[in-house]
Amino acid sequence: MAVQLRRPILVGGIALSFGLWLLDTMHQSVAEWGEVGLLGAIALGSGVWLFQKRGSSSVELSVISSPLDRATVEGAIAQAEVAISRLETEVEKSENSTSLRQQVYQLTSQLDRQELQLLVTGGKGVGKSCLVNVLNTNGLSEQFPTVSVQETTALFPGDRTQEMIPNSDLILFVITSDLTDSEFQLLQHLKAQNQRLLLIFNKQDQYLPPERVLVLQQLRHRLAQLFPPEDIIAIAASPTPLKVRQHQSDGSIQEWLEAQTPDVTALTQRLQPILTEDAQQLIWGTTLRSAISLKAEAKTALNQARRDRALPLIEQYQWITAATAFANPVPALDLLATAAISSQLVIELAEIYQQKFSLSQAQSAAKTLGSLMVKLGLVELSTQTIGGILKSNAFTYIAGGAVQGVSAAYLTRLAGLSLIEYFQDQEISEPTAADNPLNLDRLKEKLQTVFQQNQRTAFLQGFVQQAVKRLRLNSASV
The missing domain is CATH 3.40.50.300 (P-loop containing nucleotide triphosphate hydrolases)
Structure with a gap:
């Protein structure tokens, strides 16, 4: 079924830059101690x-x-x-x-x-x-x-x-x-x-x-x-x-x-x-x-209900992004379209979590997410991993943009899930405009966590299969 787009931001957007290696990693070494019972x-x-x-x-x-x-x-x-x-x-x-x-x-x-x-x-x-x-x-x-x-x-x-x-x-x-x-x-x-x-x-x-x-x-x-x-x-x-x-x-x-x-x-x-x-x-x-x-229990139930509404939205946008990146042979336009879609995703997720974002705030948030992905090396790492899965499983490359399309969908999903995790931590209040900028350290932490959770081989293989299937259907319908 064709998706009816009624989002004016899709007309334009800001370019998201992707492409560096992983700069920041987390190192933690904690000694594990068992239970002991010393009498002295x-x-x-x-x-x-x-x-x-x-x-x-x-x-x-x-x-x-x-x-x-x-x-x-x-x-x-x-x-x-x-x-x-x-x-x-x-x-x-x-x-x-x-x-x-x-x-x-x-x-x-x-x-x-x-x-x-x-x-x-x-x-x-x-x-x-x-x-x-x-x-x-x-x-x-x-x-x-x-x-x-x-x-x-x-x-x-x-x-x-x-x-x-x-x-x-x-x-x-x-x-x-x-x-x-x-x-x-x-x-x-x-x-x-x-x-x-x-x-x-x-x-x-x-x-x-x-x-x-x-x-x-x-x-x-x-x-x-x-x-x-x-x-x-x-x-x-x-x-x-x-x-x-x-x-x-x-x-x-x-x-x-x-x-x-x-x-x-x-x-x-x-x-x-x-x-x-x-x-x-x-x-x-x-x-x-x-x-x-009681507040924590109510917030947990509310976040679960909001998450149930947000996940289908993320899936919708990830496939729109995949189709855009796959069909458009010009990398600069791919980035432009992806950024526009990402900005609209930010606005709609913020509405679900009762945090109103203006267009400029949404664009800034999308740009911030893209910048973090660059600095953390998630784009290159994800593209290499997805490309390896495509080759190792002998998936047919529909066109040269297959890797870019699947990767764009995957990165859009990471961005959406990271925003969900970020918004879930915010204080529950009456809907107000988001005057304060995003907490970059907190958003970076959420992005790293979501990336690690979505790097499992079984999940990635299933995601790639689903993405390729959708790209084939879109290609056949053109």
Whole structure:
């Protein structure tokens, strides 16, 4: 079926220049560390230091987060409502929007709730259940009747902490020895989510007294970027029974195991001011995370719906570009036509993502994409790869422009997908003119990612076959 073109930009455009080798590549070398469980206090300090060195470059955290205020949380709720409203506007009968709308209505009332949720989490065998029992039996529920304590299943694998974060006001993260890489990364993630944490070093009774002091000191020193020292606490929720030996008057010896009293005094003393003085901050923090989570869920659903509308548009333009580049024997005109088509594609994709681009802005964006493809060497690399596939699979060259036609379609697809990824990261708001220029670094990053994702041999072979088939049909109809 013939495509009815009603885009005035197709009359003219700006020339996109393609042709250099790959100038920029990404190099990354990250050491992989497995989970380890060292009992020695010196090894513990060294292990945490290594993990801190790994994470410090990507996560910058202050010891104490800035206090929240009600206005900040209400602003986050309002942003979630905007995202949900956009989803309701653009997607008819969305199942997600109904559920999200009900949840966002509840957030405002959550700001004034009195109940606090305390969560105990950690790896397997760290004593989570024992700690929960001790806290409940040591008068925590009597002193703080509005505080409920629950625990997660063992982390790593089967991590369910992410699911429980929005409903947890305070997390007790329990460890018994050295921090593993997985534990350290999760602590960083939780802190980045503005989650209030206490790091609990349990089973300290299994260390000699001098080692206990050293372990606690090393943890506080190495994790100073994540925790204030008073939030790293050593306890013994279920101390190992002590063997008692008694010599009898008849010369015999009687032995038995004597249970020891749990040592959680340091923890309960730390919890008291937190649960009293910081209760409002804890509630606001949880509400803020819930609002951010709802906004992200709405944005994900909205982006998926927009992507479903954008992909057919990209396919339409990639075949128009292929036919133009294949049929036009003059390279300069090929570039001119391709640029015109690309400019129109930018405008229509921007409309889908509620970001209005003027003609000059669209032309500038198309030129920017072409320039990035040149600098990254994607044009030459793609042309060589596609040419190799055509030859190796004995595809018939319909004419000398076959490689150019298929390559033009492929590059148009890369440009369109990169714009989708770029627009998906933008903030959801009411439709406004795109006054700000494109973030070149961000667009370059998206372009590189999309190129890598679309360089799989199976995909390229299928794409080339589909493109050649369309070029043959277009050639036959001329």
